[in-house]
């Protein structure tokens with residue numbers, strides 16, 4: 001039993017333990033956690049700790065103690081607050097609480113946890129863009145209704161986007177639906193990477209609809225190029 | 230109690246020496262061993278190169294030309310002046326380079342935001358890009374700080390975890406591409422650092438009356454820290470020298486502020502779908518503090534995410550300046566801008 005009240009008593013201890021074992025099984029894990037001095041240096045450097053009820057120290061401690069129940073709570077309630085800035089890498093124990101959080105998030109996505117789905121709500125179109133086109137921020141994503149707080153130039157630029165882009169000296173940037181011009185052959189290779197490393201299965205766990213759309217787009221291109229999916 | 234920032238800005242007579250025993254082992258030995266064992270090809274830094282000093286004193290080779298420009302999602306997507314300026318500088322310096330179309334994003338922005346990927350997939354994407362560079366004979370130079378940090382992490386993982394390395398090797402085989410690891414992973418700001426004196430030699434505008442606050446990029450110097458550039462003449466070697474050394478070489482004054490180590494609040498996921506956090510952090514921990522403690526004419530950020538966070542929020546910037554400033558302050562007094570955009574504009578004006 002952990003030191004804290006179990007916030008998720010309805011989830012079986014064995015399930016929580018299984019998820020924690022999956023975190024520990026990641027080959028990066030040993031280099032991210034060597035124990036914890038409980039010094040709080042990571043918290044002092046952490047931007048998310050300033051604005052959320054969040055502490056990399058608590059996560060490192062729970063991991064070092066293997067407090068299964070608390071770790072499950074953190075997997076659901078805390079890890080998505082992390083900014084992934086790695087300021088906590090200044091840890092005197094050589095830990096990387098941010099790296100540990102990367103692994104915990106990955107396990108939570110792989111296992112389709114509801115909290116992961118919630119954290120990624122509204123984010124699907126970004127995943128679609130990066131996995132489907134190979135560039136994450138396309139100029140046409142920056143529309144005034146999606147980014148009202150980015151100032152008046154978002155409206156001005158988006159109104160004449162194609163013209164603005166064609167005015168740029170590098171020809172590779174004369175694009176509106178991708179950040180830069182990417183070869184078809186390059187995209188095919190990217191799709192093969194997603195398909196051969198289990199990423200498509202991860203997407204299916206958190207967003208079935210997105211998985212279906214991505215799969216359709218990729219299958220068509222891969223088949224055209226002579227690959228069987 | 231307010232922070233005694235005058236003390237921060239006062240030069241101490243004490244000198245700082247980094248303890249060599251804490252220096253991580255130079256990764257090159259392992260890198261070449263793996264090449265010897267046939268695990269990968271190491272792409273050598275082409276000559277001519279400049280040697281710069283990293284955190285624990287190791288010399289890092291920065292190629293001057295024959296560079297393959299690994300572009301950045303954020304830069305190309307909404308701050309295209311960034312890559313445009315890097316290419317412009319290369320042409321001004323008569324350096325050969327390639328702006329490739331056989332390049333994808335490193336996809337790390339998405340990975341750090343959503344975790345909808347894994348170590349092998351991320352390494353696969355990186356190694357595909359490195360192989361594409363190798364096939365051209367040009368050496369990769371990375372425009373984005375996150376790609377740079379992520380690729381250095383990827384290199385560590387591939388060197389130390391056979392399981393990941395072999396998984397990636399199998400994928401690369403399917404793509405018909407070789408496993409290639411560059412001898413050095415180089416960020417564009419390191420290239421700027423290496424050519425800063427050449428840039429200064431063609432300088433047309435005097436910056437001596439410009440005060441600058443610098444925001445160094447987290448993923449540049451907090452990930453695989455031993456590989457970032459440090460210089461005893463810049464902050465006594467206690468902070469990364471990239472950006473600050475360039476600003477100094479161009480004759481501007483670098484002003485210090487107490488929250489220099491803080492990130493900008495980008496947050497990867499937050500900047501896209503939870504911007505209140507980003508806005509609060511950037512305003513309270515960076516802009517207001519810079520204004521109050523350094524009162525710069527310009528803030529020079531180091532990288533894509535930082536300039537996105539600090540620049541793309543003008544209403545907040547104005548409000549922050551009003552709160553922190555002396556009433557005379559205006560947006561132009563603290564214009565959050567990118568050094569290269571500025572330099573390019575200035576130089577263009579002079580050309581015409």
Ligand code: SF4
Pocket residue numbers: 042045046047048049056081082083084085086087088089097098099101
């Ligand atoms: S990586 Fe996450 S835990 Fe570490 S300092 Fe940044 S926000 Fe905090």
Ligand code: SF4
Pocket residue numbers: 035036037038039040041042043056057060061090091092093094095097
């Ligand atoms: S993770 Fe590191 S910095 Fe954070 S409390 Fe533990 S020892 Fe200290």
